[in-house]
Amino acid sequence: MGRTQGFNWRALIGFELCWFSLVYFQQQAVLPVLAYLLYGLWQVDKAGRIAVLLILLAGIGIDTLLLRLNVIQFSGEALLPLWFVLLWAVFALAAVEFMAKVLSKPWLAAILGASGGPLSYWGGAALSGGALQFPLQLYSALVLIVVWALIAIALGQSRRWYVKAV
Numbered sequence: 001m002g003r004t005q006g007f008n009w010r011a012l013i014g015f016e017l018c019w020f021s022l023v024y025f026q027q028q029a030v031l032p033v034l035a036y037l038l039y040g041l042w043q044v045d046k047a048g049r050i051a052v053l054l055i056l057l058a059g060i061g062i063d064t065l066l067l068r069l070n071v072i073q074f075s076g077e078a079l080l081p082l083w084f085v086l087l088w089a090v091f092a093l094a095a096v097e098f099m100a101k102v103l104s105k106p107w108l109a110a111i112l113g114a115s116g117g118p119l120s121y122w123g124g125a126a127l128s129g130g131a132l133q134f135p136l137q138l139y140s141a142l143v144l145i146v147v148w149a150l151i152a153i154a155l156g157q158s159r160r161w162y163v164k165a166v
Helices: 009-043 046-068 082-102 106-127 137-161
Strands: none
Touching: 009 082, 009 106, 046 082, 046 137, 082 106, 082 137, 106 137
16 A cells, blocks of 8 residues: 555645644644554555654654753653654654655755754744743754754665565
8 A cells, every 4th residue: 555656745744734733732633643643554564664663763762862961851741742752653654655765865865854853843842832942052953953864864774674676
């Protein structure tokens, strides 16, 4: 059921809607986003599902580390909130369904990751009503730029392990 040709518009639009819903509505968006996530997982093959799980676990680990290093923080939360973990899950699905294909060239992946990742965090913080914060603005920005450049390169390069040759 996975898509092998063309661009996966459902995945792009679905991810963007889930991202906005989770950032803006947080806990209230969990059930509809979870339903979308289950549908999306049904659309990918077994190797893709494993890749989604591995990206999700890596993302939770990375953001937990960023939380401990005071790069990010959540209002009134010592751990990553459920809505943010679910955000990583839909990001992992989107990475497998379409993002990793775009990130296949390491130099392009680094540029897109270093810009898109941090902008997503900053935009999310602006829409979250103070739920997502950056205790040390410049430090947070620099760390997010480096981390997301590396994440994007890893996503693009790891694609060969879960996509069948066409």
